[in-house]
Amino acid sequence: MTEQTGVSAQYIVERVWLSIAERRLRPGVQLKEGQLAAIFDVSRARVRQALSALERDGLVTIIPNRGAFVCQPSVEEAHDVFFVRRAVERCIVDRLCKSISKANVTRLRTHISKERTANAQNVTTDIIKLSGGFHLLLAEVAGSDFLFATMRDLISRSSLITAVYRNTNRFNCGPDEHADIVEAIARGDxxxxxxxxxxHLEHVETELDLSEIRDQPHDLKSALA
Amino acid sequence: MTEQTGVSAQYIVERVWLSIAERRLRPGVQLKEGQLAAIFDVSRARVRQALSALERDGLVTIIPNRGAFVCQPSVEEAHDVFFVRRAVERCIVDRLCKSISKANVTRLRTHISKERTANAQNVTTDIIKLSGGFHLLLAEVAGSDFLFATMRDLISRSSLITAVYRNTNRFNCGPDEHADIVEAIARGDxxxxxxxxxxHLEHVETELDLSEIRDQPHDLKSALA
DNA sequence: GTCTGCATAATTGTAGACAATCACTACTAT
DNA sequence: ATAGTAGTGATTGTCTACAATTATGCAGAC
Known part of the structure; x- marks a missing residue:
């Protein structure tokens, strides 16, 4: 080996994902392979793997012979993501009410306490990860890997949509509504x-400003810092 | 370029997909890169793209440093795929009842007539493609690209599950039940x-034999022929 | 006879080099 | 002045060679 490889493709994916969710990377920005390879000190081949994974998650669009760009989800797509989420998550919750172990209820409550802590301390990175993580945890305790993967995909796209369309600085997917849901599940209702x-999902959706799209490309290096 | 490239990665994906759906490729079979590269006369790099796409669609599992294998979906995963399909497709149908154009009703009816033809002539390849295609078409006329992509993923996994677990030779996702659904949509009910x-979905699921798994690897070349 | 360790073969992972394509600029002709 | 065009630089796409890992077969000891 000529040189020690820097980081895994997965690490690049998570880093870009977070940058997008935190709005440091705006829709429309081109993610040039050479640029990313230099920033993370890896080969272009590995960057390509990461970009391919990001495309699968709906965070970037790859245009042949042009490059990878941060997605600009349309208003219609935004509505449809929440349409599917409502359909799926309602059924997940319904299933959980009928069969959830005490251990899993504890896991959900523990998660919510973490969410509260992050909100109280106002750590943006944690807030973003944990608020999506709640919905992921629901899928995890409800079913197989497939259900988890499906929700992972939906959450990933929701993050992008929230990053693009939310008009307040607060994240509306808060722990209070999550807590109410967990308690209803716990008592089997x-x-x-x-x-x-x-x-909850309607609330999240309606708080978005689904009328305008704002995008002004800016510096890539500083956004990933 | 030293040599004319044989086929696109997409072509390889479709070819393998069909082989799996037609049960010529059984779960557990390893898809070796060199082997596929020789069969399709392409470079290993392109085979890798195809395998990566197949993994995304849930048809193969890639184990690092080991290779790609045709998936063996567990019974639990099979149930969860249909769980999600019921959740999503019910909502799609509901939405279509409230807002579908006459042109789209015609498209659905045309599709069903194609299904009937394929069934009458007993062309297995067409039957498989068209029966899944009906559900895809519902998603297409119902919403954005995202809804279509979501259903595409679900159909792809359903095909694998059907291939693994169906115990009859007939494909149970027949045109008659599809026709009834379309007519209910057409009259807005x-x-x-x-x-x-x-x-319909419960019917498809219950006709599967979700108790045993049969897998005996066999020859790769003949399966792709 | 079975298990262990080693050498060999086969397969996957990675990186770098080269080819093809695209965007941009400057120049020319109308 | 503007539209069209050729040239140049930058970026992506693909292939091939090499490195790392894993599987396999064989010899030897218990």
Whole structure:
């Protein structure tokens, strides 16, 4: 080996994902292979793997012979992502009400306490990761790897949509509504739980400003810092 | 360029996909890069792209430093795929009942007539493609690219599950049940339409033999012929 | 006879070099 | 002045060679 490889493709994916979620990378920005390879000190081949994975997650669009660009999800797509989320997560919650172990209820409650801590301390990175992580955790305790992977995909796209369209600085996917859902699940109340989940997702969606798109490309290096 | 490239990565993906759906490639079979490169007369790099795409679609599993293998979806995963399909497709049908254009109704009816033709002539390849294609078409007329991509993923996994677990030689996702759903949509009857779709998916799922797994690796070249 | 260790063969992973394509600029002709 | 065009630089796409890892077969000891 001529030189020690810098980082894994997965690391690059997470780093870019976070930069997009935190709005340091704006939609439309081109992610040039050579640039990323230099920043992370890896070969272009590995950057290509990472970009391919990011495309799969719906965070970047790869145009042949042009390059990879941070996605600009349309308003229609944004609505459809939440459409699918409502459909799937309502069923997940319903299933959990009928069969959830005490250990898993504890896991959910523990997660929410972490969310509260992050919100209290106002650590943006943690807030973003944990608020999405709650929905992921629901999928994890509800079913197989497939359900988890499906939700992972949906959450990833939701993050991008939130980054593009949210108009406040606060993240609206807060721990309070999550807590209510968990308690409804804990006492096995599917009607309330599914209704709460639907309201929660509608709430998140309606707080977005789905009318304008703002995009001004800026410096890549500083955004990934 | 030293030599004319043989085929695109997409072509390899479709070819392998069909081989899996037609049960010529059984779960557990290793798809060696060199072997595929020789069969399709392309470089290993392109084979790698195809295998990566197949992994994304849930048809093969890539184990680092080991290789790519045709997936053996677990019974639990099989149930969860249909769980998500029920959740999503019910909502799609519901949405279509409330807003579908006459042109799209015609497209659906045309598709069903194609299905009937394929069934009458008993062309296995067409039957497989068209029966999945119906559900894809529903997603296409219902929403954005995202909805279509989501259903594409689900159909792809369903094909693998059907290939692994179906115990009859006939494909149970037949045109008759599809036709009933379309007619319910055409007259704007969400109650009937959603119920028919749920029954249809339950029907497909219950006809599978979700108790045993059969897998005996065999020759790769002949399976792709 | 079975298990262990080693050498060999086969397969996957990675990087770098080269080819093809695209964007941009400057120049020319109308 | 403007539209079209050739040239140049930059970026992506692909292939091939090499490194690392894993599987396989064989010899030897218990």
């Amino acid at each position: 599917p009607e309330t739980a599914t209704k709460l989940m639907e309201h | 969400p109650e009937t339409a959603t119920k028919l779709m749920e029954h």
